[in-house]
Amino acid sequence: MSVLVYTESENGALRKNAFEVASYGYAVAQQMGSSVTAISINASDADTLGTYGVAKVLNASGAGLESFNAKNYADVIAQAVQKEGASVIVVSSSTDAKYLAPILAAKLQAGYAPNVVAAPSSTAPFTVKRTAFSNKGFANTEITTDNKVVGVSGNAFGAIENPTTAQVEAFSPDMSSADTATKSVEVDKVSGKVTIADADTVVSGGRGLKGPENWGMVEELAEVLGAATACSKPVSDLGWRPHSEHVGQTGKPVASNLYIAIGISGAIQHLAGVSASKVKVVINTDPEAPFFKAADYGVVGDAFEVVPKLIEKLKEFKAQNG
């Protein structure tokens, strides 16, 4: 009855969310008096999961697993579930995890609770707290099936160190009935840029920035902070920024440590998607902008004056603090 965590990797290296799901899995295992096994695919640094309490890693690779395929990856995880006799499976809230989790749940006849923000309040019955209504509320959800799939929200539970030594085992799943119908043809991704999903800080611009030519300072601010860039919906609809940067209820969700909103009014649909961020800074000329009510720090002022000054002060700060 161990806990199985699916730890994602990219280009051979575990992603930040892998350590979060490992930490979450460890907490569940402690509650249930069992241990955590991780299943990773193509990770070359799987042993580092030991830092977060993972006792054993099944590291899968092979034909059909070279690149992400939701059905095949779900199948590998299901085989690992069987091998380990696991009943609780923990996945992240990445785009890929949200793609494969329902497939996995249906395969295992398991209930799936996504967007979970805390360790189970009880494991029998198995009850977790998760966001619902686009961050306007929380649901306490009981998973009533024998097998349970838990999707942990990014940056909610955190990566918590519980050092142990992880035994890494090569795992060769049976891929004889692998899915070949759905194939990746092209991946279009800016390399070397931190993504909204993985970023600790997100710098976001709205229609108040007047036009795409003014994004230089947003990018510079993001660079100083090691942040990802994002935008409000009209900004992507107007073609000022790519759709992949659109955040909010109908765009990407944001759950960063720091979210800086520049020239964004704070419409309810925008807030719904970004309010899971821990600290929000709002820069807006209009003191009545609704976003100030949802902010931690506010600056009333013209972005074209405020942002360059903020960049300058941050550079000074970085120079002093390394």
Next chain:
Amino acid sequence: MKILVCISNVPDTTSKINFTADNSAFDTTGVQFVINPNDEFGLTRAMWFKEKQGATVHVANVGPATTEPAIRKALAIGADEAFRVDAEPTDGFFVAQQLAEVVKNGGYDLVIAGRESIDYNGGMVPGMLATLLDMNFVNNCIGLEVDGTSATASREIDGGKETLSTSLPLVIGGQKGLVEESDLRIPNMRGIMMARKKKLEVLAPAAATNATKDTSFEKPAPKGAVKMVDADNMAELVNLLHNEAKVI
């Protein structure tokens, strides 16, 4: 090509969310319901397949009679026929099983659902449905072309997009991008009149099980007051972010 568009009926995006006095349920008092925004993009894409490729478009919803305005709206936008499975959509697994029956009986080639409903944010019905039916599945779908039985779909990934080749029968979890915002259809008078005559069949639910149960709800803790920083004092903002908020 026969397309089924799955629509969920959700609170309007501007709704205030409240729960009943004992926190056991969502309080729908005064709440306006709409077609889930992700499904509106899917429905508009389905209309394109109807107009350009002669597809037949049906819509389905699992819900009580109160969801019929949303279904009628989908018919007014141009769907040919509709089904309502007469049951409370108690959880994603249950809904997926109900929709699987509709898909099996209707022999659909393409099922267009949304990446998630904006009410319970399950994001699970399309993936479960595809798995129950052993159909191909693309989630977070932001582009779809069909040529005979082959399909090319693009999906959003963290940090960009991926193009996939796949084939019918196919289920997608769609979202904005599937069509442009400006292409979204609004029903016109003629559509509304025609929708009244279109078939909206009420189906008895199939035997199905639940896998989860929402036992109680909570509102987020009230937000502390915002701390204002003078626009001429960005050094202070940096100081607060470092020493107080500890995020830089």
